[in-house]
Amino acid sequence: MKNKVVLYFSAAQSEQPIIYRLVKNYDLVVNILKADINPQKQGYLVVEMEGEKDKYQEGISFLKGLGVIVESLSETVVWQEDVCIQCGACASFCPTEALEINRETMEISFNNSKCVVCGMCLDCCPTRAITLHFDIRGLV
Ligand code: SF4
Ligand code: SF4
Structure with missing residues (x-):
């Protein structure tokens, strides 16, 4: 499955190699569409994530387990x-x-x-x- 989501990070979470772990541990293709991280290292990423459905859900659970807030996105022209x-x-x-x-x-x-x-x-x-x-x- 493939979906676009917004990931909201705290300063502590932004220190962790979250994207690397999504790719390595859950075989997800992660495409960063937009990033905004302030000097205090809080911020958000807009990413497109693609992978097997089970792995995708596990990746989302992994993010939530870290306390990252995950919201889904839709696109409109x-x-x-x-x-x-x-x-x-x-x-x-x-x-x-x-x-x-x-x-x-x-x-x-x-x-x-x-x-x-x-x-x-x-x-x-x-x-x-x-x-x-x-x-x-x-x-x-
Ligand atoms: S008609 Fe031309 S200017 Fe108008 S939306 Fe299409 S490409 Fe843009
Ligand atoms: S308006 Fe037409 S070309 Fe533009 S995104 Fe929609 S379907 Fe595609």
Whole structure:
């Protein structure tokens, strides 16, 4: 299984090789997406973790056993209409037609319910009108 989670650390926990142990002891692939640790060494990591379901759950239990707070994340694509210059580039990348050109008006629209968060559109937008947002869903 594969999931994105936020790990909140205390100063003492941040001293430990937690990521190394997730990889070595639980065979998880851990991809750090974002890190924010303050000078007091408290902070959080946003990570994508992938592995066998049992190992994944054991890895989560290991984190909780250390006192790390674990919250699950979901991703949402946000289209800012007021930033969009209607160039149409994104529509040619979108596999689900969530971003679509109206052929009559040549205007772009975004249908969030069709978006599968594949990320194909994110880098093609010249004005950064399309962004990826992380929503915390609660404790794992
Ligand atoms: S993330 Fe993928 S599915 Fe969603 S709007 Fe962008 S290209 Fe389309
Ligand atoms: S690539 Fe960006 S600016 Fe161009 S149509 Fe899509 S959202 Fe608008």
